[in-house]
Amino acid sequence: MAITGFDPTIVRNSLAAVKTAYEELYHAIRTDVQTKFINKMSSCWACQRAINFFSNDFKPSADSLITNVNTVVQSVVDTMNEAATNWATTNGSTFAKFSFSTYETLLDVSNIKENINGKRGIDLEIATSIAAELSNIQYTALSAVDKLRNAVVNCGFLGGSQANNLLGSLDSIRNSSKEAINSLMASTKQAINDTLTDYEDTEGTISAQFAGNE
Numbered sequence: 001m002a003i004t005g006f007d008p009t010i011v012r013n014s015l016a017a018v019k020t021a022y023e024e025l026y027h028a029i030r031t032d033v034q035t036k037f038i039n040k041m042s043s044c045w046a047c048q049r050a051i052n053f054f055s056n057d058f059k060p061s062a063d064s065l066i067t068n069v070n071t072v073v074q075s076v077v078d079t080m081n082e083a084a085t086n087w088a089t090t091n092g093s094t095f096a097k098f099s100f101s102t103y104e105t106l107l108d109v110s111n112i113k114e115n116i117n118g119k120r121g122i123d124l125e126i127a128t129s130i131a132a133e134l135s136n137i138q139y140t141a142l143s144a145v146d147k148l149r150n151a152v153v154n155c156g157f158l159g160g161s162q163a164n165n166l167l168g169s170l171d172s173i174r175n176s177s178k179e180a181i182n183s184l185m186a187s188t189k190q191a192i193n194d195t196l197t198d199y200e201d202t203e204g205t206i207s208a209q210f211a212g213n214e
Contacts, residue, residue, distance in 0.1 A: 006083070006084055006087040006088075008084060008088065008093075008095055010154065010155070011080060011084045011095070011155060012098060014080070014151050014152060014154065014155040015077060015080055015081070015098040015100070016098070017147070017150075017151030018073070018076065018077060018080075018100075018148060018151045018152065019077075019098075019100055020147070020151075021144050021145075021147035021148040021150075021151055022069075022073045022102070022144075022148065024140070024143075024144035024147065025069060025073075025141055025144035025145060025148065025177075026066070026069070026070075026102070026103050028137050028140040028141040028144060029062070029065055029066055029069065029137070029141050029177070029181075030066050030103070030105065030106070030107065032133075032137045032140065033062055033107060033134075033137060034107055034108065036130075036133045036137065037130060037131075037133055037134060037137070038054065038058075038107060038108070038109055038111070038112070039111060040130045040133075041054075041112065041127060041130055041131075042111040042112050042113065043116070043126075044122065044123040044126040044127050044130070045112070045121075045122045045123070045127050045192070045195065046112070046113050046114060046115050046116040046119065046120055046121070046122075047114060047115070047120040047121060047122070047195060047198070047199075048114055049191065049194060049195050049198060050112050050113075050122070050191070050195065051112050051113070051114060053187070053188075053191040054109040054112045055109055055112075057187055057191070058107075058109065058184060058187065058188070059106075059107050059109050061180060061183060061184055061187075062107050062180070062184060063106045063107055064180070065176065065177060065180040065181075066106055066107075067106075068173070068176055069173055069177070070102035070103070070104065072169050072170070072172065072173050073102060073148070073173075074100070074101075074102050075169065076152065076166050076169055076170065077098065077100045079165075079166065080098070080155060080166070081095075081097050081098055085097065120199070121195065121199045122192060122195045122196065122199070124192070124196060127192055128192070131185070131188050131189065131192065134181060134184060134185045134188065135185065137181065138177070138178065138181040138182070138185075141177050141181065142174060142177060142178060145170065145173050145174040145177060146174070148170050148173070149167060149170045149171070149174070152166045152167055152170060153167070
């Protein structure tokens with residue numbers, strides 16, 4: 001017999017899994033991008049072009065991704081909470097709302113400077129290695145989105161299109177995350193190449209690699 005309704009225990013377990021997956025996703029697109037990319041780049045790339053790139057291009061795009069993820073995941077959780085509450089009311093029972101809130105901290109690019117100890121330019125070898133980390137971050141982020149999706153596949157709502165509607169929202173996150181990080185990788189590569197052109201440094205390294213060994 002096909003039952004239309006909900007299983008409150010499965011709904012709550014699904015919400016808990018959504019929260020765990022969201023935390024992994026946020027850690028990738030915010031914490032890892034901050035510590036493994038921006039902060040590390042600040043030690044090997046210093047010039048006005050670097051400031052302009054991180055302030056005007058990288059941060060707005062990456063912040064937009066974080067904000068979009070927060071909006072969609074919060075909406076999914078709110079929808080599940082509301083649906084479970086409505087089903088419980090219909091069945092003459094209650095459903096205790098699952099507590100959830102997103103992390104609203106965005107990226108900080110203030111440590112990208114115009115010079116380091118008076119030196120301007122880029123260490124190509126180090127910067128290229130750091131930029132490659134974005135690919136690893138993308139893998140982690142997409143893996144977390146897949147976990148989000150899996151958490152909703154068996155969300156405890158029986159019958160109808162309730163689960164499919166939620167999955168559509170999470171699929172949009174996966175697509176936007178992949179596209180955004182691909183775009184960030186491409187723009188980073190271009191900005192690095194433009195910096196090399198600016199300083200006509202064919203070897204791609206700053207004199208003494210910012211170490212002051214002159």
